[in-house]
Amino acid sequence: MxxxxxxxxxxxxxxxxxxxxxxxxxIMAPAAPGGxxxxxxxxxxxxxQDEEISPSVQVINVPGAGGTxxxxxxxxxxxxxxxxxxxxxxxxxxAILTNGSPVTLDQVTPxxxxxxxxxxxxxxxxxxxxxxxxxxxxxxxxxxxxxxxxGSAGGxxxxxxxxxxxxxxxxxxxVNYIAFSGGGEALAAILGGQVxxxxxxxxxxxxxxxxxxxxxxxxxxxxxxxxxxGPTFKEGGVDVAIQNWRMVAAAPGISDEQKxxxxxxxEKMVKSESWKKAVADKGWADTYLAGDAFAEQLKEDxxxxxxxLKDIGLVK
Amino acid sequence: xxxFELLGQGLLTALQWSNLLYALIGVTLGTAVxxxxxxxxxxxxxxxxxxxxxxxxxxxxxxxxxxYYGGMYGGSTTSILLNTPGESASIVTALEGNKMARQGxxxxxxxxxxxGSFIAGLVAxxxxxxxxxxxxxxxxxxxxxxxxxxxxxxxxxxxxxxGDSTLRGLTALFIGLAxxxxxxxxxxxxxxxxxxxxNLFDGISVTTLAVALFAIGExxxxxxxxxxxxxxxxxxxxxxxxxxxxxxxxxxxxxxxTAIGFPIGAMPAGGADVASFLxxxxxxxxxxxxxxxxxxxIEGVAGPEAANNASAAGTLVPLLTLGLPTTATAAIMLAGFxxxxxxxxxxxxVSNATLVWGLIASLxxxxxxxxxxxxxxxxxxxxxxxxxxxxxxxxILTFATLGTIGASASTFMIGPLxxxxxxxxxxxxxxxxxxxxxxxxxxxxxVVGLILGPMAERSLRQALQISQGxxxxxxxxxxxxxxxxxxxxxxxxxxxxxxxxxxQMLSAMAGDED
Amino acid sequence: xxxxxDNPTRERRPDWAAFAIAIVLGIASAAIxxxxxxxxxIATTQPxxxxxxxxxxxxxxxxxxxxxxxxxxxxxxxEREEQQTAPIIWVVGGxxxxxxxxxxxxxxxxxxxxxxxTAYAFNERRVWLTLPxxxxxxxxxxxxxxxxxxxxxxxxxxxxxx
Numbered sequence: 005m006x007x008x009x010x011x012x013x014x015x016x017x018x019x020x021x022x023x024x025x026x027x028x029x030x031i032m033a034p035a036a037p038g039g040x041x042x043x044x045x046x047x048x049x050x051x052x053q054d055e056e057i058s059p060s061v062q063v064i065n066v067p068g069a070g071g072t073x074x075x076x077x078x079x080x081x082x083x084x085x086x087x088x089x090x091x092x093x094x095x096x097x098x099a100i101l102t103n104g105s106p107v108t109l110d111q112v113t114p115x116x117x118x119x120x121x122x123x124x125x126x127x128x129x130x131x132x133x134x135x136x137x138x139x140x141x142x143x144x145x146x147x148x149x150x151x152x153x154x155g156s157a158g159g160x161x162x163x164x165x166x167x168x169x170x171x172x173x174x175x176x177x178x179v180n181y182i183a184f185s186g187g188g189e190a191l192a193a194i195l196g197g198q199v200x201x202x203x204x205x206x207x208x209x210x211x212x213x214x215x216x217x218x219x220x221x222x223x224x225x226x227x228x229x230x231x232x233x234g235p236t237f238k239e240g241g242v243d244v245a246i247q248n249w250r251m252v253a254a255a256p257g258i259s260d261e262q263k264x265x266x267x268x269x270x271e272k273m274v275k276s277e278s279w280k281k282a283v284a285d286k287g288w289a290d291t292y293l294a295g296d297a298f299a300e301q302l303k304e305d306x307x308x309x310x311x312x313l314k315d316i317g318l319v320k
Numbered sequence: 321x322x323x324f325e326l327l328g329q330g331l332l333t334a335l336q337w338s339n340l341l342y343a344l345i346g347v348t349l350g351t352a353v354x355x356x357x358x359x360x361x362x363x364x365x366x367x368x369x370x371x372x373x374x375x376x377x378x379x380x381x382x383x384x385x386x387x388y389y390g391g392m393y394g395g396s397t398t399s400i401l402l403n404t405p406g407e408s409a410s411i412v413t414a415l416e417g418n419k420m421a422r423q424g425x426x427x428x429x430x431x432x433x434x435x436g437s438f439i440a441g442l443v444a445x446x447x448x449x450x451x452x453x454x455x456x457x458x459x460x461x462x463x464x465x466x467x468x469x470x471x472x473x474x475x476x477x478x479x480x481x482x483g484d485s486t487l488r489g490l491t492a493l494f495i496g497l498a499x500x501x502x503x504x505x506x507x508x509x510x511x512x513x514x515x516x517x518x519n520l521f522d523g524i525s526v527t528t529l530a531v532a533l534f535a536i537g538e539x540x541x542x543x544x545x546x547x548x549x550x551x552x553x554x555x556x557x558x559x560x561x562x563x564x565x566x567x568x569x570x571x572x573x574x575x576x577x578t579a580i581g582f583p584i585g586a587m588p589a590g591g592a593d594v595a596s597f598l599x600x601x602x603x604x605x606x607x608x609x610x611x612x613x614x615x616x617x618i619e620g621v622a623g624p625e626a627a628n629n630a631s632a633a634g635t636l637v638p639l640l641t642l643g644l645p646t647t648a649t650a651a652i653m654l655a656g657f658x659x660x661x662x663x664x665x666x667x668x669x670v671s672n673a674t675l676v677w678g679l680i681a682s683l684x685x686x687x688x689x690x691x692x693x694x695x696x697x698x699x700x701x702x703x704x705x706x707x708x709x710x711x712x713x714x715x716i717l718t719f720a721t722l723g724t725i726g727a728s729a730s731t732f733m734i735g736p737l738x739x740x741x742x743x744x745x746x747x748x749x750x751x752x753x754x755x756x757x758x759x760x761x762x763x764x765x766x767v768v769g770l771i772l773g774p775m776a777e778r779s780l781r782q783a784l785q786i787s788q789g790x791x792x793x794x795x796x797x798x799x800x801x802x803x804x805x806x807x808x809x810x811x812x813x814x815x816x817x818x819x820x821x822x823x824q825m826l827s828a829m830a831g832d833e834d
Numbered sequence: 835x836x837x838x839x840d841n842p843t844r845e846r847r848p849d850w851a852a853f854a855i856a857i858v859l860g861i862a863s864a865a866i867x868x869x870x871x872x873x874x875x876i877a878t879t880q881p882x883x884x885x886x887x888x889x890x891x892x893x894x895x896x897x898x899x900x901x902x903x904x905x906x907x908x909x910x911x912x913e914r915e916e917q918q919t920a921p922i923i924w925v926v927g928g929x930x931x932x933x934x935x936x937x938x939x940x941x942x943x944x945x946x947x948x949x950x951x952t953a954y955a956f957n958e959r960r961v962w963l964t965l966p967x968x969x970x971x972x973x974x975x976x977x978x979x980x981x982x983x984x985x986x987x988x989x990x991x992x993x994x995x996x
Binding site: 367368371487490491494497498501505507508510511512513515536539540543544545546547549708709710711713714715717718719721722725726729731734737738739740743744746747750751754758759760777780781784 | 851852855859862866869870873882883884887888891894895898901902905911912914915916917918919921922924925926928929930932933934936937938941945948949950952953954955956957958964968971972975979983984985986987988
């Protein structure tokens, strides 16, 4: 067995050879290896190291319960640590509420929103629903008859479906939302015609929309996005805008200077070529927003999410 | 260009010396990490993916394919030799494979697994190349009600196939089903049976349960038993290579395993574990030596291993044609493609034909490389069994705990002391595994229940939700009807056969008396 | 009495350990049902809600508990070999120590303790050999996986030196 270790070591040493070992960032990804937040953390790791902003960056995976387990651990253990960062996102806002999490995003120091993705509503090409108005008409006629396929209950997809129903005057508790274990399985159900409409992040559907297998009814951005052919929800007559964003935050209890230093490092990273390239490769949208503007938006999102989760009946 | 030309071109690229070298490195690394007990293919691929980042796209892709196959093969090796599967799909392999290894037939078990994996990988990769569009159409026709019917079939065949006592088999299955209830209900977001512990909100991890029940439970059972401690394990008894009889008994199982594995792997909610469970029960039904099952039947290794590999290639069908990652490993592979700016989906075969065919060619080459590398090494692998027990088991536990804590680093506070929650679960289920062994309960149904239970519940509820409560939706298509009929047959046909067998035996005895 | 005990019915004695399993299964069944009953209901229009399947599983477990009790009382469980408890305590103790200390003293030290305890349980009493070997081995494993392959493994005083 020692033989294998030697082999693994040899492979490993290729990676570590160039890294010095000074004080460095520790990024917590509150998700399992391979997931969206983990990829964000590891992309940050690569960009911070390649641009020599930080000599060595470590990623720690603490998965579970929509990121709230990692968040709780981060808040409890990193207080005042200027090297500790955590990746998170909009899903966490909902998960904190639905899981009754003892810690909230108020307890960390938000640094910046990094990337974002908009929600898309699609139907199979063979569907008789042509546009948002068609969907709204069907929904008003028989709310239960429209089945929505998306990710797990209480997630961004579910919240968006609830917001759409509410905006057009349909009781959000009547939304027949079918939760699948992720956008992929939902996509299969949509393509197979098992559900009426699909709702998930745009990138989950982009290839099928391009191939003409799915019809895009609307996208949840404020304004039209370059490269996406289709109306926004607002243009379709539904006054809803939502962004599924990912962010980076620092530990609670750090000083203003420490916060400024981290913010500067992150800004440098976001402006770097290697970050831009990685974001483009992965098909993410760069929706960088830092400082007070981000803190403000975080508050708004938390408030509106709490309202809709209560309306849907997921939070009492 | 037609399909053959494209594949030929891909093969030419893959067969360049430098690319062959990358394939070799990939297979070696994948096997080396995958062989560590308690570390399954998903974790192996996730760990080694960054190693490929530094190469050009073609080389990276080919090394990646090598890691993927190497990781899977390495996982089966430890399941067979040490009874410590690192993931759910090789649990079934451990059942018969480890019994064979204990009889000194580890060599043939590894060989049938390697050759079966090779053939299944070959056939399934060719299937991926030539019939992917049709397979995907079939897979898409599976909605929640069809999945529910498939799960029924899996439950019926699997619970009938394990163990010699109906009571203990069912009890083990229901322990798994009960564990599967723990956590947030995906359809309503409601927490169930988590006892207010946030660490349990995502449910019990299949990997943790499998590693605990097998690796930890096995270690405790061996150390506690005087006979097991005194038993001398002979690494090789007879030939290390497969005998003529082994070949004769294996090849049909390889074919059946491939036929079961490929379509199930292609289904959005299928997976290698379901395929390997179904293949195991099929082998038990078809075998001419059913009495050997549970005591080291070679069919029980050959079939599930082929199914496992075929379904891994099957997973690539929805991944490449729809951009649908259906397993953890596939999700990591998707990340691998994206580093080259490849967006899998319906347009991939049109827009990136060269790279796709390059990947398919790489899979063929890596698959072949694995066979070439590992067949001669079988003699060396079985020597793992000759490592003195204290060092061997201490090493097994080291890697089992490493894999567990590496996948989830969550901390659990006992008073002021930070401890590892996942290791606590590992220990708890390890003790459960020991007790189950001690009282003669089969282990595999516990894991089967944990995997299939939530899937079955979800499909049933999704189906009823879509139909707004109309139960006839469960039999609305011919696929569900056929699957349900098969499930019913799986329960009653063995009963009838047994009754008839008894009848014949009775008449034979009566004849003797005459 | 002893003469009577020697007759074949001896195997058919009640198996109290197996009976205990029946009781545990019964308790588990009751706990699932109770916990499900007490879980807050949420607005749902679904015919088969989040509580249906837990009730079914609880009911089946209860049935299995009764079945197990019957088989236990009839002594239908397979015979069990005598067990050595000391080695079990060493293995389990090693794992407990590792679980409790890994976050504080790091992967290598905690795992080396578990390694040594396991080897001891398997009759390798040369602790002066197993402990240093375990430490070096676990540290190399940590280096390969945590530094080389970026797996997140807890670091302690020893790992921080590197």
